[in-house]
Every structure is written in structure tokens, then in C-alpha cells.
Amino acid sequence: MRIGELARKAGTSTRSLRYYEEQGLLSARRTANGHRDYDESDLRLVNEIRGLLTIGFALEETRPFVECLRSGHETGDACPASVEVYRRKLAEVEDYLTRLTSVRDHLRTQLGKTDDQEESCTALQLYPDPCRVPEPSTPSPTTTSPKRS
Amino acid sequence: MRIGELARKAGTSTRSLRYYEEQGLLSARRTANGHRDYDESDLRLVNEIRGLLTIGFALEETRPFVECLRSGHETGDACPASVEVYRRKLAEVEDYLTRLTSVRDHLRTQLGKTDDQEESCTALQLYPDPCRVPEPSTPSPTTTSPKRS
DNA sequence: GCTGGACTTGACGTCGGTGTCAAGGCATAC
């Protein structure tokens, strides 16, 4: 199949696919006329990438999973390197959770909300950069954020 | 005081202060030779901004707080507009917490971790800047916008 | 042959909050 079809099937854009290729995550055979030619295994790769991106992985972090799939494994996380990324990511996410919880509590306090519904920690109050993190929606008054659909 | 001193006192850079001014959050009198001239009230403004940025507010979101302080209120959150931002931020953070929690659970599942450990402050290590962790290329969860997944 | 859609590569734009360089002005110290 060609790039447009793959993009449609994977729920992404041709631009993204070319970008993945540029990053060495995806490779494509070429037809006689120079068009990229993909098959089902490529779709699996892209699905792996998209899935990981969706839950907050950086593109670079998907590499071990992609290579794992490429090397013939049934799933992308069947390799030690992938597991290691999982582990690191989990620690990272738990760290964020801690900070976010603390920020939430701080905000609740400021709002005079004394009705706690969950246990939480206190001292820490750092949560780095909400804009670079799987965030719901940023109702920023300045921009009608065109990058986000 | 001049910009260098204010930056030092507020724990930030002169570049940032000029940027805040550029964004209309800070204003400065000028001395005869054109240098910016600040006083203690400006330091309060900057501290307000820095504090909010630290807990994850976007610069733009600090505006109501700054204006609140400027208009003579004791604290930046004494005004309705500020409270509104607090409220929005809280909802945002809670939403993010929810999603992050589900990602964490997903990761734990993938790792075969059955041992649940609740969020505890003590165990986790805070880096000075979690966005740029001194690790082998470990960016933070960046994905955000699942554009249309 | 003409139209239109899908493809190609290349390159610039985006978002935020700075870092950093450039090139100069001004003041104090030696």
C-alpha cells in the first residue's frame, strides 16, 4: 500500500509517516515510480508507535519497541530494552503524579476547598511543564491553538 | 534597583524579566540613562509570577494574579479573575491526574507489577528540572493532543 | 490532451520560556 493508505489505516498523517522514516523508525520499499510501498507489518509498526505516543512516550522512546517488532517478536515490549523503557516511564509518570497531586492540593487549598476526597502528599510542589505533557485541553485565552485539533 | 539585582533577588534571569515586560506583565520606570528601575513591589510581582510558573501555570495565566496585585490587593489571588484561573487549573490538573493514573496502571500492567504502592512522597526523587533529566535522553511525556485518536 | 488526485523532496512555521550572541552605551575603578 502507499503512504496515503497507510496513514489512513493508522489514523495519522503522511507527514508523520515521513517524519518517522526520517527518524529511522520506519522504512519503505519503493515502487518503480519512487512511491513508498508498505505492507501490513509496517502498519503494525506505526500502530505501535502511535499507541505509545498517545500514552505519553516521546517518539525516541518508541524506538526499542519498533526494533523489537522488527526483529521478529510478536509484540514490541517483548525485548529487554523495551521493558527498560517501560520501567523508566513508569517511574517518570509516578513522579509526575506525585507533583501533580501536590499541585492539586495546593490549588484546592487556595480555593478554600477543604473537602478532600483522596489522600495525598504535601511537601513537594513541582510540576514542570504542563504544556509538554499529555494534557487535556489548555483554554489559553491568547491562542486558539491551531496545532491541536 | 536595576534589572540584574531584581533578577538575582527573584531567582531568575534578566532575560526573563525583559520577557515578562514584553508580555505586559511587568513595567519599569527608567533612570536617566535608560536603565530599568524597580522597587520592592516589582519584586512581589515577579515572585508571584515565578511561583505560579513553578507550579505549572502558563505565563499568560499569571496575568490576572499580577493585575490583582497591581490593583492594590494584598495577594494575587484576591480577585475573582484569579480565582477563576485557579478553578480552571484545578480542573485541568485533576483531569490530567486521572489520565496519568490510567497510564501508570497501564504501565504497571505491562511490567507485570502486581504490587500496588500508593503515591508516597518519600520514595520519589525530585530533579531540579524534570524536563531535562540528566538521563540518557529521557524527555518528559510530551504527547499531549491526541489530535483525533 | 486535460484535469485532478496522490505522490515526491525540501524547507519554513508553530508553541513557550527562555539562552545566548551581537554591538553598542554608560559608569566606576585603576
Next chain:
DNA sequence: GTATGCCTTGACACCGACGTCAAGTCCAGC
């Protein structure tokens, strides 16, 4: 005089994952 250091404005660089435009190629349908 000159070295040092702070200040000024202006402008480019950065990160990540693309969006988007440009200009050209390729192919099917009419």
C-alpha cells in the same frame, strides 16, 4: 586611557512532532 561590568535593544536558537506550502512527478479517467 582603558579595563571591567552592568545596562540597552534586537534577533536567532532551542526542543518535538508535526502542519503546511511550494514545485514538480506520476497515473487514471474522460
